[in-house]
Amino acid sequence: MNHPNFTDPRLDPTRTIRAPRGAEKVCKTWLAEAAYRMIQNNLDP
Numbered sequence: 001m002n003h004p005n006f007t008d009p010r011l012d013p014t015r016t017i018r019a020p021r022g023a024e025k026v027c028k029t030w031l032a033e034a035a036y037r038m039i040q041n042n043l044d045p
Contacts (some may be wrong), residue, residue: 019044 018042020026027033039044 017043 017040019037025033027036
């Protein structure tokens with residue numbers, strides 16, 4: 001039986017993922033950035 005490895009930050013249950021805010025881009029173009037932010041906003045708590 002596999003047990004989760006909580007040393008990996010991706011598996012940390014206390015981690016909070018927030019959607020980016022502001023004018024700073026993560027993607028190369030604003031078109032890609034818009035799609036990325038829409039997905040992130042759906043996951044934002």
